[in-house]
Amino acid sequence: MREQPGPGADRREEPSDQTTGAAQPAGVTEPALRLTPHITDAEALAVFARKLPGAQAEVRQVIHPFWRTVLSARTRGIFGRSRKKSLSSGAAGAGAGSGPGVGQRMNVLVNAYSGKGFIADFEPIGTPVDAAVWDAALEASDQAGPRPSLFEVSRTARSLVPTKVLKTVKLGMGITLDEAAPPRGILKPNWIVTGANEKFAATILVDGLDSSHYIVRVEKLEQD
């Protein structure tokens, strides 16, 4: 689940609906969804223990805001005719497939700070939260700078989906992308694990969905 930069990730020249404020921007109708973690706190601790054997550690859950967009991708044959057979659903996610003319549904999550996105190979499941929780999550990140607008979020998603679809169909086919659902805030769970053994103290961030990790800091402890 590695995020990929979209072409709009570094260009934020369209200020029209830029999400600089805490409130949800226009066009977002549904409340944000707080995802249920796929990784337990014990598994997060196990990741830490693997990096720092013998360490005592504590773990807490944190959330990070993403924009979720749902796109329906449909390929066209060489004469512009839609393919009757829906695309393979295995490659890009749950919720895929369905009948002719609908195309393959893809969930794209775009980081509400960095503007980088990834195609989620799962259907987001969680509980709706109040706007205050979303606002607090936006304020909690240490990322500086302007946030991507919904336009940029959409552009990132639209650039990611074809790269995924083209891996599974013949080159030269056209792709039609339709927005299958309006953008929605998603609070992605992660785990912050802090601890130390006799030599090092460290803090790592463990992805709450796939258990990959990022070392936030590590310090060598003074030996007596």
Add this chain to the structure above:
Amino acid sequence: MNLETWFLVIYFIAMVGIGVWTLKIGNKDSEGYLLGGRSLGPAVTALRLQSSSMSGYMFLGAGSLAYTKGYFSLWYAMGDIGGGVLNLSILGRRMRKLSQILGSLTSIEYLEHRYPSPWIRAIAAPVAVFCIFFYVMSQFIAGGRGLEMVTGIPYAWALLIAVGVIVFYTFLGGYLAVAYTDFVQAIIMLIGMVWILIGTMQAVGGWTAGNNAVGEINPNLLTMWGPDGFGSVQWGVIIGAVLVFSIGYMGWPHVNVSHMAMKRPSVARTASMYATGFNLLFIPAPYIVGIMALILLPNLDNPELAVFQVADTVLPNFAVGIVMAGIMAAIMSTADALLLQSGTIASQDLFQRFIKKDMSDSQSVWVSRFTVLILAIIGYIVAVNDPPAVAEVVIFSTTVLGAAFVPVYVAAAWWKKANVPGAISSMVLGTVSSVVWQLTGLVDVTGVDPMGIGIVCSTLALILVSLATQKSHPVPAHVVAALKETDKIGAIPAHMLTGQNDALAAQVPKDA
């Protein structure tokens, strides 16, 4: 310049071209230089593994053996045919997966990560680099002699050109260059060898007519028991031959590294099919050509030149050029793999591990490159003096590699109870027993190959010592977890991977 020389010049330019190309497409970090960024597909993996396993021996030694022993030589071919497939089937998928979970970049480092003790590397690295160095030196000599034979230029210059080309592309492109040149070289070897076989069969009037003619020279040559018949069979030698060339490969670090460079663990399955196809087409050919050389060239002075002389007799001039390129390809594909591996062991497994631990990735790559250069210079200086008994030393070196490392590599991937004391005693006993067996002359007395003795000793040591020390030296929990994951088919879960996910940097909260 004759036609054969032109073919060699074109071949050398192509190899250098691949080296420059891989420099552009390859990653510049250690994983990129040493493992080609773990990006290789089944065809390159299989042919790289096969061509680096088969040195100039297949064009020189195999023909010689068949010329003198007849169909008895096919014992060696049988071992060779099964070797690559056994290696990929037994170690391929598991070693690829386990090495990535443990974060290993070299085949010696992999052993240390699986058996966590600095002693593992301190013992394995010198044994491996010593044996490999002798092997690479012999390939230099064979390359120099081959070039001298075709072009007529003095041996010292021919050797310099052969070594120069190998070092150039290995130095530049690292593993990716070695893998892609080996791939191309394997194809050239195959074309060359099959062409000779077809030409030979046409010249002798078909296989049946050829066999009839060989039977008139000595009917025993048509049997698997050698020219002196069943009564003179040395079963120890036969078992040793099959062992060296079949399971022996699994102990060669320069061959095993190809498992670690595969794109995915599942590549091993497809690669073993490619390897089987290549082996079935390529390996029997030099032996059969060597046997048929008895009819075409009955009074050959040097049996090692049987394949080349047959090619010269039955093929047109331009085809002889391709065959010579095939011989050089066989030699160079082994030499480059050996050179890269010995450079890697010296830099990563000895220098970085024990002398300068805080080297950056780029420093590490440059140390590897300069080690390759220094080893090549030393190899050249030794090889240019054409030391005696090199062939014996080479066979002995490869035997020691097999005896010392086969059980530890196999158990590393398959046996969860294999621990540090077991691995150390296995490597030490495997090395010592095969060396002592050879040096004390017990081979001649008993007729048992040192490989057989070495493998038995190292295997028993691994099993008995591991079982006896389970309580005092248990296998660490993270290694057991990695082995359990290796048992499963499928992608490695993110939490088992050593590397971090940099995309998560954008999700760090303020208060972390």
